[in-house]
Structures are given as structure tokens and as C-alpha cells.
Amino acid sequence: AQSVTQLGSHVSVSEGALVLLRCNYSSSVPPYLFWYVQYPNQGLQLLLKYTSAATLVKGINGFEAEFKKSETSFHLTKPSAHMSDAAEYFCAVSEGPGEGNKLVFGAGTILRVKS
Amino acid sequence: NAGVTQTPKFRILKIGQSMTLQCTQDMNHNYMYWYRQDPGMGLKLIYYSVGAGITDKGEVPNGYNVSRSTTEDFPLRLELAAPSQTSVYFCASSSGHLYEQYFGPGTRLTVT
Numbered sequence: 683a684q685s686v687t688q689l690g691s692h693v694s695v696s697e698g699a700l701v702l703l704r705c706n707y708s709s710s711v712p713p714y715l716f717w718y719v720q721y722p723n724q725g726l727q728l729l730l731k732y733t734s735a736a737t738l739v740k741g742i743n744g745f746e747a748e749f750k751k752s753e754t755s756f757h758l759t760k761p762s763a764h765m766s767d768a769a770e771y772f773c774a775v776s777e778g779p780g781e782g783n784k785l786v787f788g789a790g791t792i793l794r795v796k797s
Numbered sequence: 798n799a800g801v802t803q804t805p806k807f808r809i810l811k812i813g814q815s816m817t818l819q820c821t822q823d824m825n826h827n828y829m830y831w832y833r834q835d836p837g838m839g840l841k842l843i844y845y846s847v848g849a850g851i852t853d854k855g856e857v858p859n860g861y862n863v864s865r866s867t868t869e870d871f872p873l874r875l876e877l878a879a880p881s882q883t884s885v886y887f888c889a890s891s892s893g894h895l896y897e898q899y900f901g902p903g904t905r906l907t908v909t
Contacts, residue, residue: 691837714895714896716896716897718900723903724902724903725801725887725900725901725902725903726840726889726900727900728897728899731895731897733895772840782828782845782853783847783891783893783896783898784830784842784845784855785896787840788839789837789838789839790837790839
């Protein structure tokens with residue numbers, strides 16, 4: 683079965699600093715990978731997705747993620763943090779076809795941005 | 798388009814009461830999902846549906862039931878509420894294309 687591990691339940695950065703949120707996955711099939719963001723008291727919004735087209739994926743709000751098969755990783759980065767980036771971020775992997783297109787989510791990382 | 802809508806936004810239940818969480822999507826998606834979110838635990842799949850009339854259990858189905866009589870609606874039923882069901886519940890839908898899911902705003906449920 684697929685699984686996702688997000689390293690660090692809380693990450694704190696200064697405004698303008700690099701954001702790095704870590705995600706490692708396990709999958710028995712070529713994975714489809716996702717990063718979602720959740721702002722306080724809201725639902726989840728898709729940031730970006732990897733669907734095997736390109737290993738470096740660009741998303742909304744200046745975020746990007748790189749798929750590294752050898753490391754089974756899909757880390758999320760942003761060169762310069764903004765106060766509005768404070769939120770909880772979830773990495774997810776698809777269960778693949780024939781499994782109801784289900785997603786398996788990591789436990790989440792709360793990003794705090796200090797002024 | 799409204800996307801995925803959920804009602805109610807908040808609810809307080811007493812132990813043993815029952816209720817239905819409503820979920821509707823207007824994107825004509827075949828796939829729909831119910832998750833619960835607890836602090837530090839991520840999202841856990843309760844039930845899902847691959848089309849009208851077809852439902853299946855997810856990771857944490859105990860204490861819940863679902864039905865899918867139409868493409869648009871996917872209600873979640875709690876029959877005998879327990880404190881362990883205090884959580885935030887999210888409904889999501891997907892066309893199946895590239896597995897992306899679209900989420901509703903959530904229902905915050907407290908059982909006391």
C-alpha cells in the first residue's frame with residue numbers, strides 16, 4: 683500500500699527566507715503526487731501535482747516541487763516566504779487506477795512565517 | 798460553479814444522537830470521498846464512491862454510513878454519535894483525470 687511521510691510537523695521560517703517542506707512516499711506503482719495547502723478554517727486547495735510529465739513541477743503562489751525517484755521524495759520549496767504562506771501543507775500520493783482514485787495523505791506540516 | 802458544498806458548517810451533537818452531513822458537487826464528477834481530519838493525523842478516508850449507486854469503505858468507516866443515489870450528492874450518516882467522532886469532516890470529488898480531488902469547506906462536528 684502507498685504511504686506518505688512528512689518530516690517535521692511544524693516548520694518556522696523568517697519572511698523572505700527559503701521554504702522547504704519534506705515529503706517521502708512509498709508506492710508500488712508509478713506515483714502521482716500532490717501538495718495541498720489548507721488555510722485556517724478552510725478546505726484543502728491544490729498547490730501542485732506530479733503526473734510524470736516533468737520532474738520539476740511549478741504550482742501556484744510561487745511554490746515548486748521536484749520529484750526524485752531515487753530518493754522517493756517530493757519536497758516542496760519556495761525561494762522567499764511571505765506572511766500569507768502561513769498554513770498547513772499536505773503531501774499526498776495516489777493509490778493508482780482500480781483503487782477508486784484514492785489519495786493517501788501525510789500527517790501535514792504547519793508552516794509558520796515570522797516577520 | 799459552486800464546486801463542492803457542505804452543510805452544515807458547524808454542529809454540536811449529544812452522545813447517541815444521529816445526523817447527516819450533506820455534500821453536493823456540481824462538476825459532474827463520478828468519484829466522491831469523505832474524510833475526517835484530526836490534529837496531527839492528516840486526512841483519513843471514511844468512505845468513497847466511484848459512481849451513483851456504488852460505495853465502498855475507506856480506512857476508518859466504523860460508526861458511519863453513506864449512500865449515493867445521484868451523481869451530485871454524497872451524504873454521510875452518523876447513527877449513534879460518540880465523542881471519538883468529534884472532528885472536522887471534508888467531502889471531496891474527482892473526475893478521475895490525473896486523480897486530483899476538489900475539496901469542500903468542511904463541517905466541524907463536536908460530540909459531547
